Amino acid sequence: MPVVKSVAILGSTGSIGCSALEIVRLHRDKVRVVSLAAGRNRELLLRQICEFEPQLVSVTSREDARWLQQHTSIPVYWGPQGLSEVVAHPSVELVLAAMVGSAGLAPVMQAIELGRDIALANKEILVAGGELVMAKARQQGVQLLPVDSEHSAIMQSLKGHSAREVARIILTASGGSFRDWSAQELAEATIDDALNHPNWSMGQKITIDSATMMNKGLELIEARWLFDVDPNMLEVIIHPESIVHSMVEYVDGSVIAQMGVPDMKAPIAYALFHPRRYPVDVPALRWAEVATLNFSQPDLAKYPCLALAQDVMCQKGSAAVIMNGANEIAVSCFLRGEIPFSRICAMVEQTLQHHQPHHLESVEHILELDQWSRQRALELAKE
Numbered sequence: 001m002p003v004v005k006s007v008a009i010l011g012s013t014g015s016i017g018c019s020a021l022e023i024v025r026l027h028r029d030k031v032r033v034v035s036l037a038a039g040r041n042r043e044l045l046l047r048q049i050c051e052f053e054p055q056l057v058s059v060t061s062r063e064d065a066r067w068l069q070q071h072t073s074i075p076v077y078w079g080p081q082g083l084s085e086v087v088a089h090p091s092v093e094l095v096l097a098a099m100v101g102s103a104g105l106a107p108v109m110q111a112i113e114l115g116r117d118i119a120l121a122n123k124e125i126l127v128a129g130g131e132l133v134m135a136k137a138r139q140q141g142v143q144l145l146p147v148d149s150e151h152s153a154i155m156q157s158l159k160g161h162s163a164r165e166v167a168r169i170i171l172t173a174s175g176g177s178f179r180d181w182s183a184q185e186l187a188e189a190t191i192d193d194a195l196n197h198p199n200w201s202m203g204q205k206i207t208i209d210s211a212t213m214m215n216k217g218l219e220l221i222e223a224r225w226l227f228d229v230d231p232n233m234l235e236v237i238i239h240p241e242s243i244v245h246s247m248v249e250y251v252d253g254s255v256i257a258q259m260g261v262p263d264m265k266a267p268i269a270y271a272l273f274h275p276r277r278y279p280v281d282v283p284a285l286r287w288a289e290v291a292t293l294n295f296s297q298p299d300l301a302k303y304p305c306l307a308l309a310q311d312v313m314c315q316k317g318s319a320a321v322i323m324n325g326a327n328e329i330a331v332s333c334f335l336r337g338e339i340p341f342s343r344i345c346a347m348v349e350q351t352l353q354h355h356q357p358h359h360l361e362s363v364e365h366i367l368e369l370d371q372w373s374r375q376r377a378l379e380l381a382k383e
């Protein structure tokens with residue numbers, strides 16, 4: 001008989017959250033939902049409460065919490081305190097972090113302090129707080145299991161080998177919505193163009209990050225902390241088919257890659273069930289239909305956000321906090337139609353120019369820097 005794992009999901013109404021619940025639906029004898037946190041989609045959260053019967057839930061606003069409380073008998077919390085209740089419920093063994101942005105840092109840090117294992121989709125947490133988060137996870141003996149497909153692939157490709165045997169870690173990138181666009185066409189890109197990702201169906205923020213390739217930059221920093229590797233061992237290669245999810249090159253020249261169709265249910269299931277594997281509703285790879293796999297170097301002139309993030313990865317920790325906060329603001333300004341696509345990178349770069357990189361001391365310190373960079377980026381957006 002498999003053991004039933006009790007999970008909390010932060011961001012249950014999002015793309016990753018919904019895919020995770022599809023897996024729960026298939027494997028009710030192995031995973032049980034204890035608590036859910038969502039942002040503003042109260043109708044969907046209500047349907048999830050009815051179907052998955054959690055012990056408690058949380059939403060962003062007090063108003064939505066009141067509305068939900070009229071429709072359910074379980075406790076409904078709201079705001080940062082609500083997120084804290086969701087991870088702190090005594091039955092929670094694993095927290096799936098699937099919110100967007102640095103807002104996930106505090107609840108995940110709390111979950112680690114409470115000894116919960118973490119399935120981590122919310123990459124901005126490691127970008128902003130990687131060093132502190134990993135140190136706390138080691139101290140508490142908790143497992144940090146990546147959900148991001150690249151990092152799941154790397155983890156799977158590293159199995160059975162020691163750090164000394166690794167020569168390079170190569171992250172694949174689809175190239176996002178604009179991989180076939182010229183720099184000239186890019187200047188006129190609309191919101192709909194940017195949201196039209198060729199291979200993956202994801203939340204809006206990560207889809208825009210994929211179009212700028214800031215997503216790959218964030219993933220480099222995520223990998224640096226998750227696998228405790230020197231930044232110069234990490235490389236990015238464009239792979240338009242998104243079949244090879246990432247690879248590890250060993251000192252003897254062998255390369256181990258993890259492959260599959262691009263469907264997030266596979267890495268989510270790997271993190272939820274680790275170290276076991278169970279069937280998920282993901283189509284098999286049809287090799288003859290795939291036929292060819294292509295690889296090319298990313299053009300850093302076309303993707304300045306990737307170059308910026310590569311640079312930031314080699315600086316002291318605060319630079320990544322500033323880059324991440326400014327990027328979150330720049331992406332939301334773009335999605336509201338307030339700035340053109342090309343201004344996203346410029347805004348992040350300008351925010352960084354006002355900052356002197358230094359060492360990070362605490363979560364409070366990170367949150368202060370995060371606030372500062374958001375404020376600064378907002379001011380820049382108005383100029």
Ligand code: NAD
Nearest residue numbers: 011012013014015016038039098099121122123202203206
């Ligand atoms: P999404 O926008 O679809 O969903 C985000 C979820 O978080 C929603 O449920 C939203 O309501 C909730 N949320 C947002 N702010 C909140 C807050 N303050 N309090 C409580 N809930 C809040 O995003 P997504 O695409 O599912 O991505 C989630 C994370 O996973 C991101 O960090 C993303 O980079 C990462 N990720 C996503 C994918 C993917 O395929 N979608 C792949 C790899 C990594």
Ligand code: MG
Nearest residue numbers: 148149150219
């Ligand atoms: Mg990824």
